[in-house]
Amino acid sequence: MSNSLRIRLLWWLLVPLALYVFVTGKTEYDNARRTADLVQDNQLVASARMIAGEVEWRDGFLNVDVPPAALEIFASPYRDQVFYSVRADDGRLLAGTPDLPARPLLAPDVPDSYDTQLHGQRVRAVDLVRLMYDNGATRPVRVTVGKTVRSRDAMTQQLWRPQLVRQLEMIALAVALVCIGLTFELRPLMKVKDEVADRDPMQLEPIRVERLHTELRPIVDAINQCIARLGVQVAAQRRFIADAAHQLRTPLTLLGTQLQFARQQEGLNPALDEALAAMHRSNRSMVGLTNKLLLLAQAEAADNSQLAMEGVDLVPLAMEVVEDLALLAQAREIDLGAELHGAAPVLGHRGLLQALIANLAENAIRYTGSGGHVTVALSATTDTVTVSVIDDGPGIPAESRSRVFEPFFRASNDTEGTGLGLAIVREIADAHHGEITLKAGEGGKGVDIAVTFPRATPK
Ligand SMILES: Nc1ncnc2c1ncn2[C@@H]1O[C@H](COP(=O)(O)OP(=O)(O)OP(=O)(O)O)[C@@H](O)[C@H]1O
Ligand SMILES: [Mg+2]
Structure with missing residues (x-):
């Protein structure tokens, strides 16, 4: 069986319901058939009684004139055929067709209904015996009236069909409701799936889904x-x-x-x-x-909110970094510039934010050849603060750009280094809800790396 919950539930629903409809449908069909038989049998008995009432002695012989009314009661739009026979006890046919099957004689005046066949057609028939008195002796006369079963079958169908249709409609409704209900009710499960699937590998907070089912x-x-x-x-x-x-x-x-x-x-x-x-x-x-x-x-711990945050202005921090690296830049004959205007307030950890800027600037100085230019810049909007470090060195090949933030990844081993600098930058940026963008510098030369933080609002 399929592993789909929807299909499995439908099986659980459909198989018992189909069995139920089959069993009740059969019972209802039998009931409808009995009712239709009863209606037809009553007509047959009435007709047989009418015919039997016309049997008389005439000139010492049994005789019968079948009244038209005895057959007219069967008039119906289904064009059923009606057969009758009147036989004396010696088997002599007094009236009607000889083809109706002979049956054992019954108690007088007790009608007997049965199904039979005549000329290849199904026929419902009734036998009725009337006793005729002849000089102290009794002569039983049997009247048989039969009618093809078209109107009876039509009546059975009319009685039974609507109930079957209603039950089938109920099943269809149940199936539709199960499908719709499941789609709605499975939504929390899909939310749990999204919660788990969209997670960062290191996101270790508990899953929170509102309005979760008790079963989930x-x-x-x-x-x-x-x-x-x-x-x-x-x-x-x-x-x-x-x-x-x-x-x-x-x-x-x-x-x-x-x-x-x-x-x-x-x-x-x-x-x-x-x-x-x-x-x-x-x-x-x-x-x-x-x-x-x-x-x-430390940066990873900060990413897990284990460090206290405070309002920090990045301008003095960046200034300090530029001053600290000025000597290194000079030694490598690099023009280290700073564009630090206004205020750049963010909420965070001073030491880590300084380490972030220092790692970026150090990389730029380290990987840019002598005669190059490195600029540390800060810019702020009403909502954000961006620190960027731009150089005109060899740049980072596009295929390595997504990997330079992995711990211990180094694009080249020409210089010394641990490969942890940018991994630290990423952790610190994450801890401060910062967004990193890394692209080539102006004219496709060098590296332009920027981290944008949410701007701290003054209290
Ligand atoms: N400004 C840059 N110009 C060119 N390549 C760079 C620049 N910044 C980083 N890279 C490349 O990215 C790699 C990863 O940098 P990252 O700072 O993570 O490690 P590292 O500088 O090699 O070592 P560490 O900073 O830990 O001493 C570097 O090895 C270097 O190849
Ligand atoms: Mg580095």
Whole structure:
């Protein structure tokens, strides 16, 4: 059987209803047929009595004149044929057709109705016996009147058909109502499906569907419990990464200091100095990685609303970032400019928002060759605040643009880096309901990346 709920329910409904209609239909047909038989039998008996009343002795012989009225009572629009016969007890035919079948004699004056066949037609007939007295002896005379069954069948149909039609209409109505009702009643289930299907993989809030059926509630509750368990698991993993990064930072910093101290020792073998320098570089990138991991964990926690938000103006933050990176830009002979006018208030976490701008600006400076230009700009409308960083460097190939926000994805390995910068940017943007747009800069050159936040309204 099909797995569709609609079809299964229809089966549950249709099979018993069809059986019910079949059984009641048969009973109703039998009842209708009995009623039609009764009506026809009454006519037949009346006719037979009329004919029997005309049997008389004439000149010592039994004789009968069939009155026209005895046959006229059968007049009907169905053009039924009427047959009759009057026979004496010795089998002599007094009147009528000889073809009506002979049957055993019955008690006098008790009509007997039966179905029979005559000339290939179905016939309903009645036998009636009348006793004729002849000099103290009795002679039974049998009158048989038969009529084809067209009008009887028509009457049966007229009595039975409307009931059948009504029952079939009821079934059709039930089917239509089940289909319409199911379509309406399945809507909450479809809503639950949409709620689950449209979810971001990391969206771990419980499913909320209004006006949920009692039957669906346990399913949604079970899914919500599963989501809650997943949330606990994810939070534990994030905490573990944050804790691990935090724990690693102190020994790595210590190691860096010690390596620096070791390299300052006099009379150092050049090969050993080279090895120490390489160790120092590795140490630096490990410190960079743990710092970014920690930042990413913080940003993810903020995305789950675990950080307190405050009103922050992005202008001084961006200014600070530009000042911090000025030296790096100078070293790489890059013209670092800022377009920071007016106020750009957003609701958020100061440290994370600064990290967002810093990561974008750092990327622009890092990936733009010497002689390039990098601009950090802020713009605001009545509803939004947009921070954008534009450079005229090599740009990001269109096919990599959707992937640069994945953790550890790097478009090229020519320079050092962890591949976490833009993943952090995305987490911070999400935590602040920000929208990121990434496109090529002016004239298809470089990168134009912008994050638009909802503007904070002053209290
Ligand atoms: N302004 C840019 N110009 C050209 N390529 C860029 C620019 N910004 C990012 N990319 C490309 O996107 C990749 C991902 O950037 P992301 O900041 O996430 O990582 P990263 O800079 O490689 O490492 P990290 O920032 O963690 O030290 C980079 O490796 C680089 O290839
Ligand atoms: Mg980066």
